[in-house]
Amino acid sequence: MTEAAIETLTQEPERPRRKILPWKLSEGFVAALPIIILLFIGFIGPMALVLIYSFMPRGSFSIPESPSLENYVDIVEQDFYISFGWSLFLAFISVVILLIACYPLAVALRRVKGRRAHLLTLLIVAPLFVAENIRLQGWVLFFDKGGFLDGALKVVTGLETGSLVNNVPAIVFGICYIYLPFMLFPILLGLGNVPREAREAAYDLGGSRWRVFRDIELPLAMPGILIGSLLCFVISLGAFNEAKFLGKGVIVTVAQDIESAFTFGQNWPRGSALSVLMIVLAGSAVWLAMRRVNLDRMLGKR
Amino acid sequence: MNSGNIFRSFSSSRRQFLKQSAALAAAVGVAPAALSAAAGRANAATGAAYADELWEKTKADLAGMSDIRMDLNLHSWEGYTEEPVLDPFSRQTGSNVNPQMLISDPAAVNNLRGGGTSTWDVINLNNSWQRNQLFPEGLITPLDKDKFAPLYDMNVAGFEWPYHWALDQSGEHLLGMLQRYGPAGLAVSTDAVDPQTIESGGYMEMIEGAKGQYGILDYENWVIMHTCMASGFIPFREHTADEMAKFEENIFKLFENAKKVSDDQAALARDMITGEIIGTYPGSVYTVSAARLEGETQLVNVVPAEGPEETKTAERPNGQGGIVWIEITSLVNNPNPTPLAEAFLIYCHTPEAAYKVAAKAPGTLNPVVQMGAPEVLSQFSQDELEAVHWGEEGSWLASLVDRCVDFDINPDYDAMHDLYTQAKRARGA
Numbered sequence: 001m002t003e004a005a006i007e008t009l010t011q012e013p014e015r016p017r018r019k020i021l022p023w024k025l026s027e028g029f030v031a032a033l034p035i036i037i038l039l040f041i042g043f044i045g046p047m048a049l050v051l052i053y054s055f056m057p058r059g060s061f062s063i064p065e066s067p068s069l070e071n072y073v074d075i076v077e078q079d080f081y082i083s084f085g086w087s088l089f090l091a092f093i094s095v096v097i098l099l100i101a102c103y104p105l106a107v108a109l110r111r112v113k114g115r116r117a118h119l120l121t122l123l124i125v126a127p128l129f130v131a132e133n134i135r136l137q138g139w140v141l142f143f144d145k146g147g148f149l150d151g152a153l154k155v156v157t158g159l160e161t162g163s164l165v166n167n168v169p170a171i172v173f174g175i176c177y178i179y180l181p182f183m184l185f186p187i188l189l190g191l192g193n194v195p196r197e198a199r200e201a202a203y204d205l206g207g208s209r210w211r212v213f214r215d216i217e218l219p220l221a222m223p224g225i226l227i228g229s230l231l232c233f234v235i236s237l238g239a240f241n242e243a244k245f246l247g248k249g250v251i252v253t254v255a256q257d258i259e260s261a262f263t264f265g266q267n268w269p270r271g272s273a274l275s276v277l278m279i280v281l282a283g284s285a286v287w288l289a290m291r292r293v294n295l296d297r298m299l300g301k302r
Numbered sequence: 303m304n305s306g307n308i309f310r311s312f313s314s315s316r317r318q319f320l321k322q323s324a325a326l327a328a329a330v331g332v333a334p335a336a337l338s339a340a341a342g343r344a345n346a347a348t349g350a351a352y353a354d355e356l357w358e359k360t361k362a363d364l365a366g367m368s369d370i371r372m373d374l375n376l377h378s379w380e381g382y383t384e385e386p387v388l389d390p391f392s393r394q395t396g397s398n399v400n401p402q403m404l405i406s407d408p409a410a411v412n413n414l415r416g417g418g419t420s421t422w423d424v425i426n427l428n429n430s431w432q433r434n435q436l437f438p439e440g441l442i443t444p445l446d447k448d449k450f451a452p453l454y455d456m457n458v459a460g461f462e463w464p465y466h467w468a469l470d471q472s473g474e475h476l477l478g479m480l481q482r483y484g485p486a487g488l489a490v491s492t493d494a495v496d497p498q499t500i501e502s503g504g505y506m507e508m509i510e511g512a513k514g515q516y517g518i519l520d521y522e523n524w525v526i527m528h529t530c531m532a533s534g535f536i537p538f539r540e541h542t543a544d545e546m547a548k549f550e551e552n553i554f555k556l557f558e559n560a561k562k563v564s565d566d567q568a569a570l571a572r573d574m575i576t577g578e579i580i581g582t583y584p585g586s587v588y589t590v591s592a593a594r595l596e597g598e599t600q601l602v603n604v605v606p607a608e609g610p611e612e613t614k615t616a617e618r619p620n621g622q623g624g625i626v627w628i629e630i631t632s633l634v635n636n637p638n639p640t641p642l643a644e645a646f647l648i649y650c651h652t653p654e655a656a657y658k659v660a661a662k663a664p665g666t667l668n669p670v671v672q673m674g675a676p677e678v679l680s681q682f683s684q685d686e687l688e689a690v691h692w693g694e695e696g697s698w699l700a701s702l703v704d705r706c707v708d709f710d711i712n713p714d715y716d717a718m719h720d721l722y723t724q725a726k727r728a729r730g731a
Contacts, residue, residue, distance in 0.1 A: 058716065061416050078720065082727045140569070146576035163578055166562055249518065249563020251730030257723065264522035265719050266408045 047279070053272035060269055071273035080257065080274070087254040088281070090168075090243075091236035094175040095229050098183040101176065102228070106187040124181055136174055136245040140165055143246075166248040174242035179235060183228040190224015191217075230289055234282045254278055349455030350677040353651040356449070360645045364395055371640040376401045377410055377418070378426030379629060381482055381663035382650070391649050397642050406523065407431055408715075414441045414634065422634045423643040429467035429628040430710045432477040437470050442632040444475035445644070451476065453651045458674035458696065460703065461628070467708065468630060478632035479647050481659055482668040485702035486524065487605035487624035489585020491574040497604045500581065504606035504623055505532030508583055509556050517562040517570045517579040519589060526718045527625055527709075528584040529553050534610045537625075537718075538710035546714070550721050556583065557725040568592065568665050574601055586627075587691050587699070591667040595689040603691055605705040613707055626706035628671075657681035660690070669699055 053060070055067040109120055127135060142148045145163040154160050164170060194217050202212045218225075240255035254274060261271030364370075374397055376382060383401035392399050404410045407427050414425065419441055427436075436442045454463035461480055468478055488508055490497050494515075500507050505528060508516050518525060530537035533548040541549070557563070561579055564570055571593040573579045581604075582589060590601040609621030631650065633643045649655050656672040661682065669690045672678045682692075691698045712718065 061412055074720075079724050079727050079731070082731050086730055144576075145573070145578045244564075249520065249560070249726070249729065252723075252727045257727070260522065260723055263409050264406050265716075265723070266412055267716070267719075 050272045050275050050279075053269050054276045056269040056272075058267055058269055071270045072277075074270060075273055075277065080254075083252045083254045083257050084277070084281075086243075086251045087237050087239070087278075090171060090175060090239055090253065091233045093172055094179065094236045094239075095183075095233050097172065097176050098180060098232055099225070099229060102180065102183040102187050103225070106184055106191055109184075109188060110191050124184060128181060132178055133241050133245065135178070136241055139174065139177070140245050143170065165246050166250055168247070168250060170246040171239070171242050171251070174246040175236050175239050178242065179232045182235065183232050186224040186228035186231065187221065188224065190221035190227075193223065194220040226289065230286055233285055237278065237282055237285075349453055349457075350653050350672075350675040352452050353456065353648070353653070356453075356648050357652050360648050361394055364641060364645060367641065370642075371638065372397045372642065374399045374424065374640060374642040374646060375422050376424045376426075376646070377404065377413065377422045377634075378402075378424065378631065379404050379482075380666070381659050381668065382426055382631070384658075384662055384664060386658045386662040387650075387655060390655065391646060394649075395642060395645060399646075406521075408523070411435060411441075415439070419635050420637060423636050423640055424631060424646055425634050426629055426631040428709050429480075429630050430708070432630050432632050433467055433470060434711055436632065437475065437477050441635055442477060443635045443639075444470070444477060445479070445633065445647070447476045450479060450647070453479065453648075456651065456656075456675035456678065457671040459700070461671040461674075467628060478630035479651070480628055480630055480671045481650060481656065482670050483626060483628040483703070484587040484668055485603060485605050485624050485626050485699070485706045486528070486584050486586040487603060487702075487706070488581055488583055489519075489571075489574070489590050489601060489603050490581035491577075492600045492602060494574070494577060494580035497602055501604050501607050504608060505529075505583065506552075508581060509552070509559055512580050513559040514561050515580045516560055517564060517573055517582045518556065518560045519567055519570055519582045519584055520563050520565040521584075522719065522722060523712075523715065524584050524625075525556070526553075526715065526722050527712065529556060529722075530712070530718075531606075531610060531623060531625065532556075536610055536612060536707055537712040537714075538707070539713065541714050546717065546721075549718060550725075553718075553721050554725045554728060557729050560729075563726065563729070571598070571601060587702070588666045588668045591689040591691075592665050595667060595685055599688060603702060605702050607705065609705070609707070618704075622705050622707045624702065624706035625709055626703050627709040653677040653681060661686050 049063075052063055054071055055069070056063065056065045057068045057070060109117065112120060140147070143161075143164040144150070145161075149164070150161045198216055198220070199212055202216045207215070238255045239253055240259065243251060243253045243256060255278075258271050258274045258278070261267045261274060265271070372395075376388075376399060378401065380403055381387070383403045388399045388401060391397070402422075404426070410425065410427060411431055414422065414436065425436070425442065432442060437444070451463050454461070454465065457463075457465075457480065461483070464473065465480060468476060468480060470477055488500055488505065490500050490508075495512065499511075503511060509532065527537040529549060529552050530541075533545065533552045535541065535545050535548075560583070562570070562573065567582075567589040570579065570582045571590055574581065574590075575593065575598050585603055587603045590598075590603060593601050606623030607620055609618075609623040611621065613621035613623075615621075631647055633639070633647070636643075650659060651672060653672070653675065656670050656675075656678045660670040660673070661667050667686060667689045669692070670678070673682070673692075673696070682690075691702060693699060693701075
């Protein structure tokens with residue numbers, strides 16, 4: 001091989017020259033500009049408005065008023081801690097139940113192949129195409145006194161269940177039912193990160209079922225588990241219809257308080273202050289979780 | 303639904319209740335003429351004929367107009383937002399109607415205050431908003447009195463021209479047209495409780511006597527108003543510290559003792575039918591009328607026989623224990639108005655449309671004041687009249703309305719709403 005040839009081979013290939021825009025913006029930024037504008041108008045703008053409204057005095061229906069902390073003071077002084085407590089509890093307990101229910105289901109789904117897998121996925125996804133409140137009303141008619149369960153049991157056995165709604169477990173059931181796909185599919189994706197060979201190797205090396213689960217499956221599937229848990233926690237915090245339809249007033253969630261403030265209460269500033277606190281709560285949960293894990297590393301980007 | 307219930311409607315307890323309701327109405331000073339509200343006014347028939355004539359003329363005028371906006375934007379309670387009412391109007395005028403249903407009166411008023419006058423052409427709210435808020439703030443425009451006043455001839459007794467809530471405070475301007483109305487108090491199932499017990503015991507009979515057995519129909523402003531009545535004062539004035547303390551005590555008691563809280567009147571009616579609850583607080587004709595039409599005539603609206611001291615007069619020694627709402631439809635002060643708005647108000651007075659407004663809303667039936675006109679009344683079936691508590695020549699409904707004060711604005715609403723939300727949250731504490 002001649003020196004010239006060697007030089008040619010060792011020479012770094014000339015990189016395509018990056019086209020620099022006259023105003024020094026990267027092409028990536030320019031490409032993302034439409035979505036940035038959309039996010040600003042559709043997300044950050046309203047969020048900023050809510051934040052500003054939260055400092056407006058009661059009775060304000062426009063922004064230019066003297067800012068005040070009275071809404072936050074009212075929230076602390078009144079018994080809003082009850083609805084915050086219930087929302088947090090419902091979100092936490094629902095995530096725990098969904099994790100317990102969805103993990104084995106996801107493992108089973110991973111092992112089903114072919115058309116049966118498609119059919120099962122379709123069965124899980126299908127309810128998402130029906131409005132949430134219609135599905136919840138269906139459960140009310142199923143569980144309520146004189147409903148399907150009560151009526152059928154009475155006809156068959158002579159026993160009656162009475163009303164099984166109007167309680168906290170019914171609300172938890174509703175939340176778990178509605179948000180199940182939001183936990184299941186991320187876990188399914190997470191389990192996709194667990195190579196069958198790794199599990200087999202662990203078994204070959206004498207690992208017990210529990211150790212393989214703890215040391216191999218769980219860490220590898222953790223990104224999916226974490227994403228599913230965060231997603232379900234945040235959306236469960238805003239649970240409204242479940243408490244309304246299945247709880248029938250047994251408790252009040254923060255989302256219901258917000259709705260009441262914006263509608264019958266005609267207290268937009270208080271509704272905004274409650275919304276800001278909810279956003280802070282949800283944001284804190286995400287921040288705390290993300291602080292403890294490195295999602296990039298888990299997803300194999302680094 | 304229990305088909306057997308049709309027979310229950312003729313049960314002795316119900317007959318007795320009806321008889322005694324009429325007797326009580328007479329005792330509190332409702333004159334026989336007032337009880338026969340269905341008879342309406344002598345020239346009621348003239349009113350209906352005038353409505354038809356005016357509608358025909360209006361359609362002809364519209365057809366001759368050019369460069370008018372052919373979209374009508376309607377902000378109203380259910381009843382005006384449904385196809386049976388809107389489709390014939392759209393078809394006959396060639397217009398496009400965009401309805402948006404209200405969620406509450408205050409929310410709609412604030413929509414207008416927040417710039418909704420540029421959007422809406424017609425607004426339909428409970429009485430008092432127009433006279434006390436919307437007109438003084440320039441949010442609605444008056445109607446042509448000469449054109450619209452004769453339509454009041456269709457109305458049942460008590461809603462004749464000149465009608466207080468339809469006029470501005472000077473009495474000069476006509477601010478809107480009346481249509482649906484209804485007494486509000488409590489609703490009970492006569493299968494579960496003797497309505498006379500509730501009627502004579504009033505609101506506290508349900509709150510304390512039926513502890514753990516009733517549901518709250520959670521229309522927040524109405525819960526607040528009825529809790530004022532339960533506390534012995536009307537909601538529509540400023541309240542003393544003692545009255546606010548009494549309100550606080552009773553609103554907490556109300557929520558603590560309730561079995562269910564729901565803003566779904568159909569679900570609560572179902573709960574009354576299955577025996578899950580004995581009644582609802584509050585309750586009105588419209589909250590039970592759909593179930594009654596299905597044959598569940600054991601569900602009835604009850605208005606407490608005795609009202610707060612301040613409602614007692616020589617004419618009504620027992621006072622008024624309920625609250626009657628009357629919907630008034632007005633023209634929004636839209637900077638780009640359309641003649642379709644006025645045309646819609648006229649259309650709603652034609653007997654066919656008035657009947658549909660009353661009977662074709664989703665999940666509810668309501669009486670309309672135009673039932674004073676035979677042309678309107680004759681369109682109702684016997685079952686529909688039974689559903690709206692019409693009674694013998696309108697006497698049942700008239701006796702309920704007579705025991706009610708008129709809906710108005712509560713100046714202490716903000717403070718009471720705070721107490722209401724605290725009491726509601728305390729259920730879960």
